[in-house]
Amino acid sequence: MANIYNFNAGPGALPAEVLQEAQEELRNYQGIGASILEISHRSKAYESIHHEAKQLIKELMGLPSDYEVLFLHGGASLQFSMVPINFLTEGKVAGYIHCGTWSGKAWQEAQKIGQTLVLASGEKQSFKQMPELSNLNIPKEMAYVHLTSNETIDGIQCRSFPDTGHVPLVVDMSSDIFSRPIEASRFSLIYAGAQKNLGPAGVTIVIVRRSLLARIPETIPDILSYHTQVKHHSLYNTPPVFSVYMVNLVLKWIVNQGGVQSVAVRNQQKADLLYQVLDNSGGFYKGLAYKDSRSMMNITFCASSSEIENKLLAELEQEGFLGLKGHRDAGHLRASIYNGVPYEHCKALADFLTEFQKRNG
Known part of the structure; x- marks a missing residue:
């Protein structure tokens, strides 16, 4: 393994220290006599992992008290649909920054739910450059503005984020979350598949401003509702226990690196x-x-x-x-x-x- 250099785009490389710790605990997690892969998501052992990981995310990101942290299934691709299902209500328009493949997929999914508007696009530059975001024309009645902070395929990244005023800013940070400091309070919802910077595939981190939950219709399926997931503390159905455990280890590794x-x-x-x-x-x-x-x-x-x-x-x-x-x-x-x-x-x-x-x- 000493001569292997992992530059995979996702699932990506995990810190060696994290893999070593997971290996040592795999068969007998902290002396309980069972593997982390086979314990109940209602057990005290998992409850401790679950809440510690949530708290570390809040601390490392500097989240204000009015934010909730969720651990969900389905990757960022499910969030492409969940965001408009929850917030693109009748009579509203969602704004999308089209800066590459993944933002394009998010926009395509939203079009199936309701009305959308492309506020800026990098298509003329073949998605090799982030579009200008400093002077967006954002109607006040817009449901939200969606942005992908880092496009993995063409290798471009936002240097700064737009000011959307009172319109909620939603961002897909799957490939650069915790890679650099951000001002989390500028965003109403952040989501990220874990398999690049935070852990293995299987869990998606969602960070949502609590005031946004009031906008969610009661008519959507419970499992697709952020309100339901917040109410049940990400335990509405069985969470991806091992993936959350690995995320917790990576978060503690980030702390040990100096934040x-x-x-x-x-x-x-x-x-x-x-x-x-x-x-x-x-x-x-x-x-x-x-x-x-x-x-x-x-x-x-x-x-x-x-x-x-x-x-x-x-x-x-x-x-x-x-x-x-x-x-x-x-x-x-x-x-x-x-x-x-x-x-x-x-x-x-x-x-x-x-x-x-x-x-x-």
Whole structure:
């Protein structure tokens, strides 16, 4: 395992310390005689994990007291539907920032529920640049504004978030939650699949402002209602126990790293290291995203020819670098450097890319 470098886009790399702790506790969780995989979600053992994880999210994100934290199934893809089902009520219009594949999927799902409006789009830039968000025309009666903070496929990320006034701002942070500090109170609802920065697949974090719950119709199915999930403390149905347990371990790891601010510093160092290799390659490598929109989580790039790319990908895989082939919709190469990817692994990749250029440039 020492020679494996995991740059998968999701599920992504988890911190080695977290995996070690989970392994040690897997068969006998804290001496109770049973695995975390087989305990009841109503047990005291899980109750402690559940509430500790919620509290750590609130503390690390600096959430005001009027926010609820939920652990739900279905990934971000279910949230694409749940958000409009709960808040895109009759007579309302939902605003969407269309900045890539995932924001596009969220918008498509909302169109099945009610009326939508694209407030800004990056389509003219082939979704390689975040659209301008500082001067959005947002009607006061709008149900909400939806934004994806980081688009994993094309490797772009929001540098700053729009001011939506009294209109609720909803954000999909699946691929950059806890990677950098944010002002959480600016958002009415935040959701994130855990499998990139927080844990394994299977659990989605939803953070919702309590005042928003009053807008939810009573006619929607209970399991799709945020109000129901808040009322039952994410225990309306059996929660993804093991995934929540892993999220709790990752959250404690973030605390031990010095908090989100310290993690963000390291993430920026990792990104800078790799972008410098691309920018200093004299055209042998080229970053695909506009520089003002480059993601700190997903670095997309190409090589000087398809032949060189194929050779590079083959050698990378042979040397233990995993997950560097770009998404099927974008092609080329992509290095996903989430919280769990150590700086040393990014340094190894940077060194390999530099050495490969010397042999093939």
